[in-house]
Amino acid sequence: MALLHISLHSPSPLSFQRSSTTIPALIFSRHSSAKLHQRSIKLAAAAALPSESAIADFWRWLRERGALTQPPPPVRPAVVPEGLGLVAERDMLRNEVVVEVPKKLWINTNTVAASEIGPVTLGLKPWVAIALFLLREKAMGAASLWRPYLDILPPETDSPIFWSEEELSQMRGTQLLNTTFGVKEYVQNEFTKVEDEVILPNKHLFQKTINSADFLWAFGILRSRAFSRLRGDKLVLIPLADLINHNSSITSEDTCWEIKGKGLFSRELIFSLRTPASVNTGEQKSNAELALDYGFIESNNKSRELYTMTLEISESDPFYGDKLDIAESNGLGETAYFDIVLDRPLPPLMLPYLRLVALGGADAFLLESLFRNTVWGHLDLPVSRANEETICRVIQDSCTSALSYYQTTVEEDEKLMERGGLDPRSEIAIGIRSGEKKVLLQIDEVFRARESELDTLEYYQERRLKDLGLSGEQGEIIFWESK
Numbered sequence: 001m002a003l004l005h006i007s008l009h010s011p012s013p014l015s016f017q018r019s020s021t022t023i024p025a026l027i028f029s030r031h032s033s034a035k036l037h038q039r040s041i042k043l044a045a046a047a048a049l050p051s052e053s054a055i056a057d058f059w060r061w062l063r064e065r066g067a068l069t070q071p072p073p074p075v076r077p078a079v080v081p082e083g084l085g086l087v088a089e090r091d092m093l094r095n096e097v098v099v100e101v102p103k104k105l106w107i108n109t110n111t112v113a114a115s116e117i118g119p120v121t122l123g124l125k126p127w128v129a130i131a132l133f134l135l136r137e138k139a140m141g142a143a144s145l146w147r148p149y150l151d152i153l154p155p156e157t158d159s160p161i162f163w164s165e166e167e168l169s170q171m172r173g174t175q176l177l178n179t180t181f182g183v184k185e186y187v188q189n190e191f192t193k194v195e196d197e198v199i200l201p202n203k204h205l206f207q208k209t210i211n212s213a214d215f216l217w218a219f220g221i222l223r224s225r226a227f228s229r230l231r232g233d234k235l236v237l238i239p240l241a242d243l244i245n246h247n248s249s250i251t252s253e254d255t256c257w258e259i260k261g262k263g264l265f266s267r268e269l270i271f272s273l274r275t276p277a278s279v280n281t282g283e284q285k286s287n288a289e290l291a292l293d294y295g296f297i298e299s300n301n302k303s304r305e306l307y308t309m310t311l312e313i314s315e316s317d318p319f320y321g322d323k324l325d326i327a328e329s330n331g332l333g334e335t336a337y338f339d340i341v342l343d344r345p346l347p348p349l350m351l352p353y354l355r356l357v358a359l360g361g362a363d364a365f366l367l368e369s370l371f372r373n374t375v376w377g378h379l380d381l382p383v384s385r386a387n388e389e390t391i392c393r394v395i396q397d398s399c400t401s402a403l404s405y406y407q408t409t410v411e412e413d414e415k416l417m418e419r420g421g422l423d424p425r426s427e428i429a430i431g432i433r434s435g436e437k438k439v440l441l442q443i444d445e446v447f448r449a450r451e452s453e454l455d456t457l458e459y460y461q462e463r464r465l466k467d468l469g470l471s472g473e474q475g476e477i478i479f480w481e482s483k
């Protein structure tokens with residue numbers, strides 16, 4: 001029998017790198033600030049909030065640098081339940097320009113290149129160069145032109161990259177825990193490299209020590225505040241615009257675009273924002289991605305509950321080469337990742353890929369080159385009882401095994417959530433682990449149901465006989481017997 005390789009618990013820095021780049025909906029808050037302040041103390045307990053005077057300094061700094069128009073903008077920074085936010089002081093008109101943030105206040109690779117460390121950061125990954133810039137400016141204290149902005153940045157978010165071991169232990173068994181370790185390892189490796197190649201050889205530029213925790217902070221700041229459509233080479237931090245918090249009630253993807261390259265921020269709809277970014281349609285982030293990037297989740301949004309199933313054609317499979325060839329001709333590879341979302345059908349390519357991986361024995365003839373152009377079409381439908389049974393059994397076994405790694409059941413998690421009083425990190429951990437388990441139980445159920453239908457499915461040979469006119473509608477073989 002062919003080997004079916006399924007990895008449900010692989011550390012997945014890969015899935016971190018693959019993460020979708022949807023810009024989350026952004027919102028201006030419009031609340032009474034006195035009430036907000038009280039609520040925020042409880043809700044944003046993890047983060048040390050900037051003082052009133054730090055916020056006032058930041059506002060002054062923006063004004064002095066031409067970011068604030070006359071008359072003053074109808075928004076101001078204030079403490080809100082999500083930490084710091086932009087509070088609207090009146091209703092705003094559709095398409096009204098709210099604030100302008102001139103490009104000279106953007107922090108991107110051009111800013112770094114024009115700074116003292118510019119020459120030594122050439123060739124670095126954009127985020128690494130910007131991280132070094134932020135850390136160096138931070139270390140310069142009052143001597144930095146960026147100090148009022150740096151002073152309002154949070155010391156950490158609730159992203160699991162900042163959690164203690166004890167906090168992380170609440171996510172035991174989850175894919176997000178593996179991803180978190182993968183991300184931390186990636187950032188640590190980048191730090192070691194940049195420390196050896198840039199920081200230590202240029203001590204005159206980096207007089208204060210920068211350690212790996214500082215570097216992780218800068219990574220977390222960029223991940224949570226840089227506009228997600230502006231990543232890679234376009235990575236940019238935009239002071240003030242980055243105070244806008246996410247709101248799940250805004251689902252429009254098109255909340256941002258560049259207006260004549262000027263970096264204007266204006267209103268499209270009530271409480272939505274135009275940003276200086278181009279518009280692309282993007283996929284929605286999962287709760288794991290929200291947690292990792294921003295340090296919050298939407299526990300009541302089923303479409304954010306996701307489990308990534310990793311399937312693989314094993315090198316030890318006797319048909320490895322043929323299977324790989326077929327997978328590659330159909331846009332897949334030796335390893336394929338399938339994101340399975342709660343209450344949604346399985347990704348369309350998952351069953352054909354599973355059937356391919358499990359193909360063997362009497363079905364192996366489909367791998368012959370004669371079938372190369374048509375095999376994928378055959379894999380779209382059940383191939384044989386043995387093949388379909390294998391995938392049902394292996395997937396159910398994998399789900400059972402994955403579920404055994406979690407410390408709690410969905411019911412136990414739900415009770416904890418109902419009881420309330422959880423700190424934000426426990427809420428994330430419980431939401432993530434219960435979401436993953438729900439998807440695993442759903443996958444298990446899909447394949448259990450399929451297994452119970454194995455006798456009623458139509459397989460390749462029957463379809464073939466029908467095509468040749470040798471089989472009737474009920475599957476009976478048609479004979480041409482002489483009368």
Ligand SMILES: C[S@@+](CC[C@H](N)C(=O)[O-])C[C@H]1O[C@@H](n2cnc3c(N)ncnc32)[C@H](O)[C@@H]1O
Pocket residue numbers: 082083084085152153154157158224225242243244245246247248293294295296
């Ligand atoms: C773009 S920044 C917004 C400004 C940020 N609140 C601050 O204090 O500087 C994104 C960060 O704000 C917080 N945040 C934004 N929207 C949130 C939400 N809906 N729920 C919880 N936290 C949120 C998270 O810490 C996230 O990493």
